[in-house]
Amino acid sequence: MLRYLLGRIAGALTVVVVVSVVTFAIFQLAPRLTGANMAFYYTGKSTSEAQAAAVAQKFGFDKPLPEQYWTFMSGIVAGRDLSDGVTEVRCPAPCLGYSFRQNRPVLEMIGEAFPVTLGLTLGAAVLWLLFGVAAGVLSAVRRGSVFDRLATAVALIGVSVPEFFTGMLLIYLLTSGPAWLRLYPDGINYVPLTEDPVGWFAAMVPPWTCLALLFAALYARLTRATMLETLSEDYVRTAWAKGLPPRTVVGRHGLRAVLPPIVTLVGLDVGALLGGVVLVETLFSFPGLGRLAYRAITSQDLPVIMGVTIVGALLIVCANLIVDLLYGVLDPRVRNAR
Amino acid sequence: MPVETTPPADPLLSVRDLRVQFPTDDGLVRAVDGLSFDVAPGEIVGVVGESGSGKSVTGQAILGLLRRTRARVTGEIRFDGRDLVTAPEAELRRLRGAELAMVFQDPLSALHPYYTVGSQVSEAYRVHNRVSKRAARERAVQMLDRVGIPEPHRRYGAYPHEFSGGMRQRVMIAMALVCTPRLLIADEPTTALDVTVQAQILELLGDLRDEFGSAVLLVTHDLGVVAETCDSVVVMYAGQCVEQAGVEDLFARPQAPYTWGLLGSMPRVDRDRRDRLAPIGGQPPSLLAIPPGCAFEPRCGYHEEVPESRCVDERPALVHDGQGRAVRCHLTAGQRLTLRPVAP
Numbered sequence: 001m002l003r004y005l006l007g008r009i010a011g012a013l014t015v016v017v018v019v020s021v022v023t024f025a026i027f028q029l030a031p032r033l034t035g036a037n038m039a040f041y042y043t044g045k046s047t048s049e050a051q052a053a054a055v056a057q058k059f060g061f062d063k064p065l066p067e068q069y070w071t072f073m074s075g076i077v078a079g080r081d082l083s084d085g086v087t088e089v090r091c092p093a094p095c096l097g098y099s100f101r102q103n104r105p106v107l108e109m110i111g112e113a114f115p116v117t118l119g120l121t122l123g124a125a126v127l128w129l130l131f132g133v134a135a136g137v138l139s140a141v142r143r144g145s146v147f148d149r150l151a152t153a154v155a156l157i158g159v160s161v162p163e164f165f166t167g168m169l170l171i172y173l174l175t176s177g178p179a180w181l182r183l184y185p186d187g188i189n190y191v192p193l194t195e196d197p198v199g200w201f202a203a204m205v206p207p208w209t210c211l212a213l214l215f216a217a218l219y220a221r222l223t224r225a226t227m228l229e230t231l232s233e234d235y236v237r238t239a240w241a242k243g244l245p246p247r248t249v250v251g252r253h254g255l256r257a258v259l260p261p262i263v264t265l266v267g268l269d270v271g272a273l274l275g276g277v278v279l280v281e282t283l284f285s286f287p288g289l290g291r292l293a294y295r296a297i298t299s300q301d302l303p304v305i306m307g308v309t310i311v312g313a314l315l316i317v318c319a320n321l322i323v324d325l326l327y328g329v330l331d332p333r334v335r336n337a338r
Numbered sequence: 339m340p341v342e343t344t345p346p347a348d349p350l351l352s353v354r355d356l357r358v359q360f361p362t363d364d365g366l367v368r369a370v371d372g373l374s375f376d377v378a379p380g381e382i383v384g385v386v387g388e389s390g391s392g393k394s395v396t397g398q399a400i401l402g403l404l405r406r407t408r409a410r411v412t413g414e415i416r417f418d419g420r421d422l423v424t425a426p427e428a429e430l431r432r433l434r435g436a437e438l439a440m441v442f443q444d445p446l447s448a449l450h451p452y453y454t455v456g457s458q459v460s461e462a463y464r465v466h467n468r469v470s471k472r473a474a475r476e477r478a479v480q481m482l483d484r485v486g487i488p489e490p491h492r493r494y495g496a497y498p499h500e501f502s503g504g505m506r507q508r509v510m511i512a513m514a515l516v517c518t519p520r521l522l523i524a525d526e527p528t529t530a531l532d533v534t535v536q537a538q539i540l541e542l543l544g545d546l547r548d549e550f551g552s553a554v555l556l557v558t559h560d561l562g563v564v565a566e567t568c569d570s571v572v573v574m575y576a577g578q579c580v581e582q583a584g585v586e587d588l589f590a591r592p593q594a595p596y597t598w599g600l601l602g603s604m605p606r607v608d609r610d611r612r613d614r615l616a617p618i619g620g621q622p623p624s625l626l627a628i629p630p631g632c633a634f635e636p637r638c639g640y641h642e643e644v645p646e647s648r649c650v651d652e653r654p655a656l657v658h659d660g661q662g663r664a665v666r667c668h669l670t671a672g673q674r675l676t677l678r679p680v681a682p
């Protein structure tokens with residue numbers, strides 16, 4: 001088990017390094033391809049020629065790429081002194097870059113946005129797991145029943161209706177819809193959990209619903225298919241042959257075997273969402289990582305884009321690592337094989 | 339050699355005209371097609387037949403395991419007087435594991451990969467006995483020990499993949515016997531095992547029968563196993579019983595041409611290696627279209643002995659002689675006596 005663990009961690013670290021190199025390379029390449037001055041991506045279009053030259057000099061755009069990469073990476077560890085040609089700033093370690101547009105270290109912005117995304121993702125995950133898995137199991141057990149058909153239809157709608165549509169519909173109905181549905185007459189506004197837990201929860205419910213709808217549908221489909229397959233396994237037949245009641249056969253023997261694939265998927269989905277729930281956050285104007293990235297892209301704020309990308313990649317890698325470890329816990333065959 | 343027993347008037351299990359049909363895209367698969375046989379209390383009955391003759395399906399039908407599939411089960415399965423085909427599910431659930439148990443063909447896939455073998459055995463005990471977890475655990479360890487698993491206390495917590503094939507089969511047997519059922523259906527319990535382990539498992543089944551008095555329905559395609567272990571034999575062909583007899587009787591005086599073929603294909607130590615095996619020529623019929631006459635007719639070398647091509651047109655009935663023997667063949671008793679190939 002220990003060797004399995006160490007192997008996985010080493011693998012994860014390698015992936016992080018590769019991702020950082022690729023990210024770095026892409027953001028080096030893009031300005032070259034568009035022919036724009038790289039400095040503009042740091043300070044904005046209104047930058048003067050002289051200022052741009054100063055930025056280029058300070059950031060060392062003329063230096064060989066490996067050296068620039070090294071400077072960027074060592075900045076994460078040691079911090080960096082940066083300049084936009086007008087002001088000198090100290091970006092303390094760990095430094096993921098500095099946004100001269102907003103005059104703040106990127107990491108500070110990410111740190112502020114992350115809890116929003118975390119709350120959104122985890123809350124939605126709880127919802128979609130509860131409803132998706134329950135619906136999937138019931139569908140599988142009562143295959144072909146009215147419930148199964150209804151769940152299939154609802155899931156189909158859930159999968160095919162885009163998030164922005166359900167999101168906008170929700171916002172419209174809850175803020176300016178019919179009076180009995182107008183639960184948020186003052187709009188759905190994010191409140192930090194630490195300030196007002198009840199307000200936080202109330203604000204979270206609509207975006208949770210919007211996110212969970214899509215995923216619950218996907219998970220219901222997956223659970224139904226996996227459960228059907230499991231229920232036809234020999235060991236489930238053995239469970240019936242013992243004289244166990246249906247509840248135990250499905251709930252203990254069936255569900256236990258469905259768990260590993262579901263846990264894997266949850267890990268990967270949550271990992272991916274943690275990097276930013278762009279659509280939902282933007283729609284609801286929640287200040288999470290997704291909206292941060294979206295704004296950075298529209299305003300071409302390169303340091304922020306790079307920072308969010310690397311953090312997002314890191315989160316996905318972490319999620320993968322956790323999934324791998326959980327798999328070892330959930331599947332004794334994997335545990336023993338290492 | 340086991341002593342030949344004549345089935346008493348009241349069999350423990352009595353299967354009559356059992357039919358199991360699977361509706362498929364290609365048509366109706368008649369996996370079991372009018373099967374009848376009896377099992378007396380404490381008797382070990384071998385079920386032999388080629389692959390696909392419906393042996394496993396029969397076992398599952400007896401436990402009512404086909405109820406959750408699309409299979410259509412008709413006929414009568416009388417266990418201790420109750421008809422299992424029509425019994426309510428709740429009653430079957432009380433019987434499963436407690437009075438009727440089954441050891442499945444492939445022990446690796448039949449054990450849950452994510453639970454320890456010990457917990458799977460003790461679970462089987464706890465379903466039917468209101469006991470504490472500890473008591474069930476003790477019982478499971480005792481059972482694992484009884485079937486010959488070394489260090490049962492330690493192995494209790496091991497997972498199925500950590501066992502060898504023979505040990506897994508022992509776990510399956512321990513699980514099936516933990517509630518001392520009155521009928522154990524063992525579906526090819528030794529097929530995948532090497533000869534030594536096979537012998538041990540068979541001996542174990544015999545011992546357990548003596549100890550718990552359980553009847554055993556031993557499914558196998560190995561007549562050698564039957565000769566060594568069973569009291570009587572059901573010979574199956576295309577989902578039907580073609581012959582049932584006490585084991586000595588069957589080997590000494592086989593009545594059905596299909597049985598003659600089976601015995602002829604049996605490896606024998608006293609024969610030259612080259613002509614040891616003489617498999618029956620041809621293939622069993624497609625279960626989608628079983629011939630309306632005798633199912634064995636296309637492969638039978640004796641159908642010309644029966645007048646008016648009755649073998650083609652008319653299905654022979656399973657005729658009981660009142661002394662525990664039953665044969666399904668149009669040949670007359672006299673013909674069978676003269677036509678039967680003599681063992682060398």
Ligand SMILES: Nc1ncnc2c1ncn2[C@@H]1O[C@H](COP(=O)(O)OP(=O)(O)OP(=O)(O)O)[C@@H](O)[C@H]1O
Binds near residue numbers: 367
């Ligand atoms: N669920 C099913 N749907 C359709 N056909 C089935 C199903 N289960 C079994 N059969 C068919 O029923 C027939 C009898 O199967 P069964 O498993 O009882 O054979 P068997 O005598 O045990 O053979 P083997 O010695 O290979 O185990 C086979 O032809 C099989 O294809």
Ligand code: SF4
Binds near residue numbers: 596632634636644649
């Ligand atoms: S009934 Fe006819 S075809 Fe069938 S086994 Fe007897 S002799 Fe052969």
Ligand SMILES: [Mg+2]
Binds near residue numbers: 393394395443525
């Ligand atoms: Mg079989």
